Amino acid sequence: MEILHRVMFNTTSKDILFHTVEDLGLITKTSQLPIDGGLLVFVDISESNPHWPMISDLISALGASDRYDTVFTEEEVRSAEWLRLISTFEQGYPYPKGSWPFKQSGRPLLCQKCATYTQTGPIQFIKEPNLGKKSFMSLIWQNEVFCSPEVFQGLAEINLRGYEPLDAVIHKTGQASEKIQQLFVQNIASPGVIVDDEHERIVCPVCGVAKFHPHMRGVMKIYRDAIIPNVDFMLTNEWFGHGFFAWREILVSNRVAQLILDKGWQGIRFKVVDFV
Ligand SMILES: [Zn+2]
Structure with missing residues (x-):
């Protein structure tokens, strides 16, 4: 069983989170928002990832969107x-x-x-x-x-x-x-x-x-x-x-x-x- 998170945030107000996930190679995809709206960043991460506790703290502190679901093995x-x-x-x-x-x-x-x-x-x-x-x-x-x-x-x-x-x-x-x-x-x-x-x-x-x-x-x-x-x-x-x-x-x-x-x-x- 894995709890998988899809984290989504805009770089304009969440610089620390962006640099953290970028340095750790955790970015799943990005999407440029129109008219200098910044970059929309998506991160897919499981709770078994050793970096999860730190990322989770940043999500809470900065208020990023975090949706999760559970996946079971066969x-x-x-x-x-x-x-x-x-x-x-x-x-x-x-x-x-x-x-x-x-x-x-x-x-x-x-x-x-x-x-x-x-x-x-x-x-x-x-x-x-x-x-x-x-x-x-x-x-x-x-x-x-x-x-x-x-x-x-x-x-x-x-x-x-x-x-x-x-x-x-x-x-x-x-x-x-x-x-x-x-x-x-x-x-x-x-x-x-x-x-x-x-x-x-x-x-x-x-x-x-x-x-x-x-x-x-x-x-x-x-x-x-x-x-x-x-x-x-x-x-x-x-x-x-x-x-x-x-x-x-x-x-x-x-x-x-x-x-x-x-x-x-x-x-x-x-x-x-x-x-x-
Ligand atoms: Zn009713």
């Missing part, structure tokens, strides 16, 4: 009992794009403030997606995962449970897509996501539902009694996101992860979940 994924399934291939926007998130095909909102929703029908695509060599995809701004027929065939062959293929409708033709179907997960686990700090969630002032900040650091921990027995797919009870972004995490069993890794299907990645 061995860690293969030995985990449960995992989060995360799309890495986004293509196209939800339909209708112009009224996102208030009016979406198949996904009426439960609350206009926090944008939690329920799915009542097929999700529409403006046109057929182009998967290229990918087997999984999602739409920009949404967490629903779609996959190719070969994936559904593979899931069915080893009798995985807790999902159903749901047609996605192509708006232009009104017909079901021939390339993808939604990997629809209906089962919702009991509440159980563990947070270290109550500030990691915000309670909606309108509907009272709590939304957790996106879980980016390390292993997500969930109480074991939240698990639905005898399924390989389930959604977290908890909502994640901020602003108008709202989603439930898709949890999958080890059997699902092993199958996808064995087949080499692309377009998703896994993050380890620990049921305690």
